[in-house]
Amino acid sequence: MFESEPESAADPEDADPTTAKPRLERQRILKAGADFIEQFGVRQLTMRRLGTELGVEAMSLYRYVPSRESLLDGIVETVIDQLYEDPEVYVEPRHGWQDYLLRLAHGLRRLALAHPQVFPLIATRPAEAPWVRPPLRSLRWVESFLKALTSTGFSEKAAVDAYRAFSSFLIGHLLLEVAAMGADVGPVEEAEPHPPKEADLGGYPLLQRLQKLLSEDHSAQEFEESLENLLDRLENLAG
Amino acid sequence: MFESEPESAADPEDADPTTAKPRLERQRILKAGADFIEQFGVRQLTMRRLGTELGVEAMSLYRYVPSRESLLDGIVETVIDQLYEDPEVYVEPRHGWQDYLLRLAHGLRRLALAHPQVFPLIATRPAEAPWVRPPLRSLRWVESFLKALTSTGFSEKAAVDAYRAFSSFLIGHLLLEVAAMGADVGPVEEAEPHPPKEADLGGYPLLQRLQKLLSEDHSAQEFEESLENLLDRLENLAG
DNA sequence: GGATCTTGCTTACGACGTAAGCAAAGCATG
DNA sequence: CATGCTTTGCTTACGTCGTAAGCAAGATCC
Numbered sequence: 001m002f003e004s005e006p007e008s009a010a011d012p013e014d015a016d017p018t019t020a021k022p023r024l025e026r027q028r029i030l031k032a033g034a035d036f037i038e039q040f041g042v043r044q045l046t047m048r049r050l051g052t053e054l055g056v057e058a059m060s061l062y063r064y065v066p067s068r069e070s071l072l073d074g075i076v077e078t079v080i081d082q083l084y085e086d087p088e089v090y091v092e093p094r095h096g097w098q099d100y101l102l103r104l105a106h107g108l109r110r111l112a113l114a115h116p117q118v119f120p121l122i123a124t125r126p127a128e129a130p131w132v133r134p135p136l137r138s139l140r141w142v143e144s145f146l147k148a149l150t151s152t153g154f155s156e157k158a159a160v161d162a163y164r165a166f167s168s169f170l171i172g173h174l175l176l177e178v179a180a181m182g183a184d185v186g187p188v189e190e191a192e193p194h195p196p197k198e199a200d201l202g203g204y205p206l207l208q209r210l211q212k213l214l215s216e217d218h219s220a221q222e223f224e225e226s227l228e229n230l231l232d233r234l235e236n237l238a239g
Numbered sequence: 240m241f242e243s244e245p246e247s248a249a250d251p252e253d254a255d256p257t258t259a260k261p262r263l264e265r266q267r268i269l270k271a272g273a274d275f276i277e278q279f280g281v282r283q284l285t286m287r288r289l290g291t292e293l294g295v296e297a298m299s300l301y302r303y304v305p306s307r308e309s310l311l312d313g314i315v316e317t318v319i320d321q322l323y324e325d326p327e328v329y330v331e332p333r334h335g336w337q338d339y340l341l342r343l344a345h346g347l348r349r350l351a352l353a354h355p356q357v358f359p360l361i362a363t364r365p366a367e368a369p370w371v372r373p374p375l376r377s378l379r380w381v382e383s384f385l386k387a388l389t390s391t392g393f394s395e396k397a398a399v400d401a402y403r404a405f406s407s408f409l410i411g412h413l414l415l416e417v418a419a420m421g422a423d424v425g426p427v428e429e430a431e432p433h434p435p436k437e438a439d440l441g442g443y444p445l446l447q448r449l450q451k452l453l454s455e456d457h458s459a460q461e462f463e464e465s466l467e468n469l470l471d472r473l474e475n476l477a478g
Numbered sequence: 479g480g481a482t483c484t485t486g487c488t489t490a491c492g493a494c495g496t497a498a499g500c501a502a503a504g505c506a507t508g
Numbered sequence: 509c510a511t512g513c514t515t516t517g518c519t520t521a522c523g524t525c526g527t528a529a530g531c532a533a534g535a536t537c538c
Binding site: 120123124126130131133134139140142143146147150156157159160161163164165167168169170171172173175176179180201204205206207209210211213214215222226229233 | 359362363370372373379385389395399402404406407408409411412418419445446449453468472
């Protein structure tokens with residue numbers, strides 16, 4: 001995992017971040033935090049534990065992060081910033097707004113599925129400004145979104161409406177999808193891997209009969225269909 | 240507010256609940272917890288504080304609640320159980336499935352707006368069974384939903400699809416709506432009432448220009464329109 | 479009179495987040 | 509070289525948390 005001490009270096013451009021610890025920078029902490037959450041859940045992330053994870057005392061982290069809360073904020077931020085590194089997602093529309101939105105939606109879904117434990121934080125943590133909604137949590141992405149639409153035929157009002165519709169669609173779908181994966185913004189879950197947690201279906205005959213149907217996973221396909229439906233609806237706004 | 244719990248004995252009829260403490264029952268604790276969260280946020284809710292709120296030591300609560308986590312679960316449960324007391328919402332369809340869904344959706348929205356601080360918990364806490372989605376968190380409601388649809392022309396598969404679409408629609412809309420109200424599943428926020436938190440819009444010209452448009456609140460109307468659109472879509476599933 | 483329950487209090491333990499100060503190591507200057 | 513400043517991480521310490529364990533006072537029933 002770690003251990004190996006080529007310390008010194010100092011080179012701020014980190015050519016290869018996987019080799020050894022390059023002196024505990026903010027990015028390294030946030031990355032480790034994200035990984036930790038993905039592995040053990042938010043509840044398990046404490047300053048002390050993250051410290052030992054990085055081979056360092058808890059208090060050392062405070063040089064780079066003012067508090068646990070802002071650590072979480074930072075983690076959320078770095079995770080959604082990965083959208084910029086997704087080669088499938090364009091910050092500017094290249095083949096029309098539909099293509100732009102499709103790529104953006106798929107990129108966000110990929111992000112959510114890659115970070116099922118972090119995603120609920122993305123969804124519920126307060127944003128930079130009240131009208132910046134999850135999961136597009138940053139001003140930059142909102143700007144990108146609005147620009148993409150207004151530059152391809154949407155009126156400003158239509159673009160804003162589209163932004164709202166898009167946000168709530170994505171948040172709803174992705175949150176439920178990662179929740180179904182066993183996301184765990186809440187209880188501890190300790191060492192138990194996952195007891196099937198069979199509920200008592202006595203008295204719920206329909207549930208009993210439809211249980212199989214209900215537990216089938218069509219998320220990907222549902223996502224696709226609903227997304228297309230959304231785009232169709234937006235087409236009417238475009239004008 | 241409500242009584243009708245013949246618990247064990249000892250006269251559960253409480254003449255005047257506001258004057259003195261009527262012996263600390265589970266329901267009383269959960270109600271107090273919900274109120275507390277609504278007033279100060281989840282983060283502020285500790286066993287000790289809830290204890291003193293009820294005029295009791297923290298450890299006394301453990302007679303009725305096995306842990307803080309399950310306290311939160313209980314609070315979530317009692318809040319969504321209020322749906323049953325909403326006279327506008329029917330457990331069985333009386334005027335067709337559209338009417339049923341409209342009433343259900345509006346009832347849930349009322350609930351969310353009445354408990355903006357608790358609602359994110361409703362949205363993110365793990366449910367009884369993996370396929371029971373928020374915000375219809377209980378087996379009873381899922382059963383009711385499925386029965387309403389299958390008894391009014393939906394095939395079983397269509398009813399399940401409708402259930403999923405309905406869930407993700409509601410969760411998306413309501414979560415964003417309460418988040419916009421300043422819901423706070425996360426940071427502490429302490430005593431500060433709400434600093435405007437003006438973000439720096441330098442470099443985001445579109446955001447600057449559309450800020451007013453973006454911060455306008457059309458939630459109610461948006462909700463109505465999207466809900467109707469959803470119902471239209473479901474009509475195609477009905478057959 | 480016991481017994482046995484029920485209820486709430488008391489004490490205590492091992493986390494936790496984090497304030498405050500300290501030690502060592504890197505650096506620039508004389 | 510010594511000097512001092514800055515950066516980094518460690519140490520210690522405080523108050524708060526969730527909660528295990530045991531206790532005391534009443535209620536209930538024999």
